[in-house]
Amino acid sequence: AQTVTQSQPEMSVQEAETVTLSCTYDTSENNYYLFWYKQPPSRQMILVIRQEAYKQQNATENRFSVNFQKAAKSFSLKISDSQLGDTAMYFCAFMEASGTYKYIFGTGTRLKVLA
């Protein structure tokens, strides 16, 4: 069974600085998708970034980028120029590409951006 591990329960970063959130996963599949979602206190889960395992190029969305290491089964999220609005829970999620269609989430990292 697939598992997703986020080993940093809480992190903090100064405004305008850069922070990296870690995620590792375990799977025997070769094709899959990885996601980072942000859940602010409003509770709505918001998609931050998506990575397809067959693509070697790391995904980037504005200030958010990932470091995808397929062999190491690692998928970290880098937030550059951190803003107060980035304060939230961040969840890493895994989905097989071949038919299960369900997400497996990690336990989350609580990120606080300090003014």
Added chain:
Amino acid sequence: DAGVTQSPTHLIKTRGQQVTLRCSPKSGHDTVSWYQQALGQGPQFIFQYYEEEERQRGNFPDRFSGHQFPNYSSELNVNALLLGDSALYLCASSLRGDTQYFGPGTRLTVL
């Protein structure tokens, strides 16, 4: 373009009662997934509906059931509520199971 909507926002029930939660998917999406998120935890997959049928199911008892309507909206029903069913219930929609977009959730409290 409306995103995923859920109702109600909050709900308080007592043990043994039954509850129905509702979800309308994002425009153009045909697949609805339901997740349970306990306090301080990541969401856990309950089940997914596609073409009005349950396509996948997580490790949840039969007390949890669902339905998808021809307009792709969905309901989650929970019977014989237990204290442990208190959680945030999230609905997510997608096109044929691809990237999922989440609603704001329904907070269920069981007393």
